[in-house]
Structures are given as structure tokens and as C-alpha cells.
Amino acid sequence: MRGRHGSYAAWTGTFEIGDGWAAYVGPVGDSHAHAHAAVQLVFPDLASGEPPYGIRPLVTHRLDVSASCQLVWLAAWSKAGRTMSRMADADDCFALPPDAGFPPLGGVASWVTALGESAGEARPDERLTVAMAALDDGSTVAEAAKTCDLSPQRLRALARQQLGIPLTSYVAWRRLECAAGAMSERASIAEAAARAGFADQAHLTRTMRRTFGVTPGMALAVLR
Numbered sequence: 001m002r003g004r005h006g007s008y009a010a011w012t013g014t015f016e017i018g019d020g021w022a023a024y025v026g027p028v029g030d031s032h033a034h035a036h037a038a039v040q041l042v043f044p045d046l047a048s049g050e051p052p053y054g055i056r057p058l059v060t061h062r063l064d065v066s067a068s069c070q071l072v073w074l075a076a077w078s079k080a081g082r083t084m085s086r087m088a089d090a091d092d093c094f095a096l097p098p099d100a101g102f103p104p105l106g107g108v109a110s111w112v113t114a115l116g117e118s119a120g121e122a123r124p125d126e127r128l129t130v131a132m133a134a135l136d137d138g139s140t141v142a143e144a145a146k147t148c149d150l151s152p153q154r155l156r157a158l159a160r161q162q163l164g165i166p167l168t169s170y171v172a173w174r175r176l177e178c179a180a181g182a183m184s185e186r187a188s189i190a191e192a193a194a195r196a197g198f199a200d201q202a203h204l205t206r207t208m209r210r211t212f213g214v215t216p217g218m219a220l221a222v223l224r
Contacts, residue, residue, distance in 0.1 A: 020075035031213030037169035079116030
């Protein structure tokens with residue numbers, strides 16, 4: 001969807017990342033078809049006349065190359081992500097309210113928090129919360145399952161039921177979040193890969209390309 005690939009263009013805008021969210025403002029460059037464990041909100045340039053829209057988690061897509069765009073990613077397991085996912089229903093792509101406005105960089109964190117609080121939704125099952133914390137600390141799925149007295153199969157099923165995504169997608173997002181944070185602190189791609197728990201730089205590159213459609217080298221220009 002949104003899939004016509006234009007001539008080469010670079011991502012040269014400004015990127016910001018937080019706990020369970022990310023935001024970008026600037027030209028939308030070339031990307032590969034990808035899917036990620038987040039709701040993606042797209043705010044086209046006003047001059048384009050195109051209304052803002054959202055893309056459900058795990059939907060394979062590629063954005064058109066654009067002169068300017070504003071993007072927000074909300075992790076599927078976050079309160080803000082669950083709020084926006086309900087708007088999607090069964091549609092891969094869904095319209096945002098006409099008056100939906102993009103929060104300015106530097107103010108995204110408070111905007112995401114307010115969006116999540118407006119949902120008034122209960123937290124995920126406590127066992128899942130414990131397992132997710134273990135995964136964040138580097139545990140395998142089998143090890144995380146033990147921390148909450150579940151079998152790995154039952155933990156995976158619980159994640160699918162409550163988060164709408166597989167645990168592997170959750171782990172990939174968290175590792176990429178860590179790697180992006182490291183690169184924004186001027187770590188090399190190899191250092192970022194090691195810090196985030198990837199086997200090597202090539203593993204980070206494959207995962208980032210599959211998840212966000214860009215390579216770490218392309219991301220560096222935006223993160224620094």
C-alpha cells in the first residue's frame with residue numbers, strides 16, 4: 001500500500017525516539033517494503049491535500065517518496081498504540097480525524113502519554129507484563145515464560161491475544177529501539193548492534209530493513 005517507489009531520495013529530516021514511540025519530520029526518502037509492530041500515523045504535507053491516515057501493525061507497506069511528511073510510530077503494546085489500533089478495526093489503512101495534528105518534536109512524549117491516558121484501558125495481563133520486562137532484560141522467550149509460570153507456547157498465545165503481535169515482533173522493536181538510541185549517541189553501527197543484542201551488524205541491518213524499510217546507514221543521517 002502507498003507503494004509506488006519513486007526515484008532515489010534521502011531521509012534528511014529530524015528523528016526522535018522514546019519508550020514505545022518514534023517520530024520523524026522531513027522528506028520521506030526511498031524505503032523497502034516493510035512491516036513493524038507499531039501503528040504508523042502519516043501526516044502528509046498540507047500542500048499535498050492528502051488527509052492524515054494510519055497503518056495497522058504488521059501490515060506490509062512502503063511510503064511514497066515525498067517532499068515532506070510527518071510520521072509517528074506507536075508501539076502496538078503501548079496504551080497509545082492500543083488506542084489508535086481500535087480506530088483501524090479490520091482495515092489495514094484507516095483515516096485519522098480531519099483535525100488530527102502532528103505534535104511538534106520535543107513534545108511527542110507528552111502527546112503520546114495524553115493519548116494513552118485518554119483510552120482508560122486496563123494494562124495487559126500481569127504475567128505478560130512480567131515476561132515483557134524479562135525480554136527487555138535480554139531473556140529468551142523460554143526464559144521469560146518461566147518468570148511468569150507459563151509455557152513458551154502459552155506466553156506466545158497470550159501476547160497474540162492481548163497485544164495483537166507475536167513476541168518476536170516485540171523483541172525486534174525493542175532491540176531496534178535500543179540500537180537507534182545508541183546510534184543517536186554516536187555509537188557506530190557495529191557498536192549499536194552489539195549493545196542492542198544483535199548477533200552482528202548484518203543482523204541489525206536485516207532486521208531494520210525488514211521492520212522499517214531502511215538500513216542503519218540510512219538511519220544514521222537522521223539520528224545524528
